[in-house]
Amino acid sequence: MAVLQSGDYKKAETLFGQFTTKWSRSVYRPDALFWLGSSQYAGEKYKSAFDTQNRLIRSYPKHPRVPDAMLSVAASQAALGNLQAARNTLKKIQTQFPKTEASKEAEARLKTLR
Structure with a gap:
């Protein structure tokens, strides 16, 4: 966790x-x-972050980290430029x-997502 907080996203990604x-x-x-997934996102590896977080959601649908x-x-x-999918995901959270x-x-992000 300290590695992620230090900003060394590549090392954090490796360790996690x-x-x-x-x-x-x-x-x-x-x-x-x-x-x-958070390390990947912070390192601007958006597709990897998307895939990793979806793996968490699919594998552990009742885990408190899912939202x-x-x-x-x-x-x-x-x-990644898929604004409609982002809106749909935010609405699903709600x-x-x-x-x-x-x-x-999610409500706040929906107001600013353009």
Whole structure:
């Protein structure tokens, strides 16, 4: 985590990727996937971030990180130029997770997404 916070996104991506592979049955794997996707996004690897966060969402649909992973998916979609898909993802967050901070953030992003 400190590596990601330091801004060394490439190293963070490597470390989180290794963790998700080596400890594939760990209870911390969903969190590692989330931070892997976050590292990829911060390093402007938007397609990889999109794929990683979707892997988290598909593999652990009830995990508490899912709403935030969906925010990351929407951000990746927007960065890749797919604004309609980003809007749809943000609306889905509001529908599936209405009383969360992610839902509030989705509402704010919908207002500014052009």
